[in-house]
Amino acid sequence: MGRFRRAAAAAALATTLAVSSCGLESGGALPLAVGPGSIAPVPELEKVKITVGSKSFTEQVILGYIIEFALSAAGADIRDLTNIQGSNSVRDAQLHGQIDITYEYTGTGWINYLGHETPVPGATAQFEAVRDEDLERNGMVWVDPAPMDNTYALATSRKTAEETGVTTLSQYADLVESDPGAATTCVETEFNVRQDGFPGMAARYGIDPARVNREILQTGIIYQATADGTECKFGEVYTTDGRIEALDLVVLEDDLHFFPSYNPAIVMRKGFADAHPQIAKVMAPVSDALTTAEITELNRRVDVDGEEPASVARDWMVHKGFVTLP
Structure with missing residues (x-):
């Protein structure tokens, strides 16, 4: 088991215990360093403390690191709380201000968090529906949906x-x-x-x-x-x-079209999003580049080839020109 994976496993255990007792800890440091690329330093984000969360499965950990590297290149002070066990734990942590930003799936938001039984047909319509209702009901801001669909x-x-x-x-x-x-x-x-x-x-x-x-x-x-x-x-x-x-x-083909669209989007609390509108601008081109083919290859490198999620995420960010190696 590699260094990052051992750290992730330990973080998951610590997070699970913290959720059940007195809340999440502040998180760890960014596991790998990056420099600016097409994502240049943003003065308004310089040294802003941002805690990034994710669920514990491979794709979510990769997406969490992608956020971290993007905002680090923009100048933010990143705290890593990736690898939280379970969707509801991540959601509760965000609602209670223990994490500031995550990638969440539109289908999960619509059905699990907002309590609907029937998905909205079409990726764009599903995103708009969850965006509008979650903002009104819970003060959560959804921006920058990615084209990838992990249903x-x-x-x-x-x-x-x-x-x-x-x-x-x-x-x-x-x-x-x-x-x-x-x-x-x-x-x-x-x-x-x-x-x-x-x-x-x-x-x-x-x-x-x-x-x-x-x-x-x-x-x-x-x-x-x-x-x-x-x-x-x-x-x-x-x-x-x-x-x-x-x-x-x-x-198996979902021939009755049951499963909803699960496009990941950046999710933040309204107060945090209003205080840092630059974040959506930084993340928009990154989300645009996250196609189904791209994320499937990143997942394969971790789950089949045994590479570390942080290294895979950083390699992709460098390859796309968003960040550079320090």
Whole structure:
């Protein structure tokens, strides 16, 4: 386990304990240094203390570091609180002022935080809906949505797809009805209970959840277990995960269009955003460059090649010319 990953694991444990007791700590220092590139120093952000948060899965940690490197190049004093366990913990930390900025997904905001059961069709419309309502209800500002879309999906091995003929979620629903034993499905805890996860998907596709043999596994384990096809015939995946291609998994088509758009956007409390309007200008070109293909490759480098998230994020920022090496 590399230095950054050990630090991330320790941070996750400390954060989980802090959330359950007296709140998050102030965070650690930026793990790698950067210099200005196309992101030049911004006088209004010079030495401004900014705490950046993220969830604990690979893509979120990478996105958190991307924010940190961008704002560091702009001159801010960055505190690192990436790798927080669970969406609700990140949200609570931000609402209570323990983190200042994060990348959050529009679908998560709309369904999990705002309590809607039905997504808004279209990425732009979904962003605008969550932006307007979260500002009005909770004083949260959403800006700079990225084009990448990391939605949920179910996947299976190519062998299982060929044996069962299942390549869509409607066909998966039929298999559950006709032969539940052939449809053992592995999911992680959050997906198992979220309305934009398994319960909502089952309702849309007419699946009786009681007929589905579900195994609860950690997210990272599900991909390999699904590829092996023994413990997991089907598994929950994120559509931007580099392990899908590396393991030759077949993503089931969401033919009834249940899963919402999950475009990440910069989220800040209104008071913080109003005090530092320069942040949205700094982050806009960075978000614009975060396509599905780009983030999938970054995820692959971490999850398949074993590189460190901080190094991968900085390499990408340097390659894009946003920052330079010191």
